[in-house]
Amino acid sequence: xxxxISDNDITELNNAEFAxxxxxxxxxxxxxxxxxxxxxxxxxFEGQVEFFNADSDENPELAKNLKVMSIPWLGxxxxxxxxxxxxxxxxxxxxxxxxxxxxxx
Numbered sequence: 879x880x881x882x883i884s885d886n887d888i889t890e891l892n893n894a895e896f897a898x899x900x901x902x903x904x905x906x907x908x909x910x911x912x913x914x915x916x917x918x919x920x921x922x923f924e925g926q927v928e929f930f931n932a933d934s935d936e937n938p939e940l941a942k943n944l945k946v947m948s949i950p951w952l953g954x955x956x957x958x959x960x961x962x963x964x965x966x967x968x969x970x971x972x973x974x975x976x977x978x979x980x981x982x983x
Contacts (some may be wrong), residue, residue, distance in 0.1 A: 880920050883932035884940040894928040896981050901941055901951040903934050908967035909950045915970045916952070919978030923977060927954075941949045 880900070881890065891897045900916045902909035913931075920929035934949055936978040944953065944960070953963040954977065962980045964973070 879924075879931040880917055880931050883930050883937060883940065886932075886937045888930070888932075888940065888958075888981065891928070891955060894955070895957065896927040897955045898923075898927055898929050898977065900929070900931045901917050901934050901944070901946050901953075902931065902938075902949050906949050911967045912950045912952075912973075915973060918970065919973060919977065922974070923981075927977060927981060943954045958980075 881889070888899070891899060898916070898919075902908065902913065916929060916931070920970070923929075932940055934946060944951070948965050950967060951963065951965050952973070953960050955961065961983075962976070964976060968976075
């Protein structure tokens with residue numbers, strides 16, 4: 879399950895051992911491509927990684943603080959610290975391997 883972030887509030891994300899944050903926008907074509915992949919990955923990595931989504935238009939401070947210049951922007955956090963990121967639409971296999979490698983470090 880992908881949890882929605884609102885009001886730039888990432889408290890729950892910061893408390894997770896591992897969390898993936900997908901920053902996107904409703905008008906973004908590549909974001910629409912990535913969204914169902916992220917949803918599937920959230921089920922696959924259930925119990926290992928918590929998944930979150932933030933709309934960049936509704937959470938501008940969050941996007942600014944993370945220096946998001948392009949979307950979709952995906953970041954993996956460990957205990958609230960950004961440890962890896964991907965920018966742009968990627969196929970499911972690429973994202974799966976990226977998550978697996980990042981949380982294994």
